Amino acid sequence: MPSPTVxxxxxxAYRATLLRRLFDDFTQAAPGTDEAALDxxxxxxxxxxxxxxxxxxxxxTHPGHIVIGSDQVADLNxxxxxxxxxxxxxxxxxxxxxxxxxxxxxxxxxxxxxxxAHAHVDETRVTFRTLSHDDIxxxxxxxxxxxxxxxxxxxxxxxxxxxxxxxxxxxxLIGLPLIATSRLLRAAGIALP
Numbered sequence: 240m241p242s243p244t245v246x247x248x249x250x251x252a253y254r255a256t257l258l259r260r261l262f263d264d265f266t267q268a269a270p271g272t273d274e275a276a277l278d279x280x281x282x283x284x285x286x287x288x289x290x291x292x293x294x295x296x297x298x299x300t301h302p303g304h305i306v307i308g309s310d311q312v313a314d315l316n317x318x319x320x321x322x323x324x325x326x327x328x329x330x331x332x333x334x335x336x337x338x339x340x341x342x343x344x345x346x347x348x349x350x351x352x353x354x355x356a357h358a359h360v361d362e363t364r365v366t367f368r369t370l371s372h373d374d375i376x377x378x379x380x381x382x383x384x385x386x387x388x389x390x391x392x393x394x395x396x397x398x399x400x401x402x403x404x405x406x407x408x409x410x411x412l413i414g415l416p417l418i419a420t421s422r423l424l425r426a427a428g429i430a431l432p
Contacts, residue, residue: 248297270296290346329390337370351427359419363406
């Protein structure tokens with residue numbers, strides 16, 4: 240009996256690049272999930288809910304497969320930092336993050352071939368150094384992090400914006416915690432070294 244296909248419930252190039260560390264062959268599908276926050280929803284709960292919703296949306300049209308959903312919510316002192324979308328919004332986010340700690344909640348939910356859910360939420364604490372206006376302008380102009388929560392790419396030049404990163408999984412900040420993902424895939428019946 241052939242093993243089930245692994246499907247990443249995301250069109251994110253960042254998550255796909257990470258998942259290629261574990262699999263040579265998988266497919267991607269857009270979940271089309273409404274990502275709006277629910278009233279009173281905490282950032283970690285929102286990330287967990289959206290990761291599962293994305294996985295379930297794709298699993299509904301791809302039964303019998305392993306589906307991986309993931310979501311990341313950035314929290315700056317109770318304010319959620321979404322993907323900025325514009326240069327102006329990226330500048331504002333980085334100005335607000337300057338000298339502050341931002342908590343990134345990165346959730347992963349894996350649905351096994353029978354629909355059973357295996358989930359984890361990683362917490363990463365990023366302490367930004369004090370950023371000048373010129374630092375922010377140069378960074379955003381050079382890296383264009385307009386599709387990244389928090390307005391940076393830690394796997395690129397964004398690392399220069401930080402004093403420190405505290406977490407258990409260095410890939411979580413990029414968008415998919417591979418240590419937890421590996422553990423959850425094994426629990427879902429996928430053999431990984």
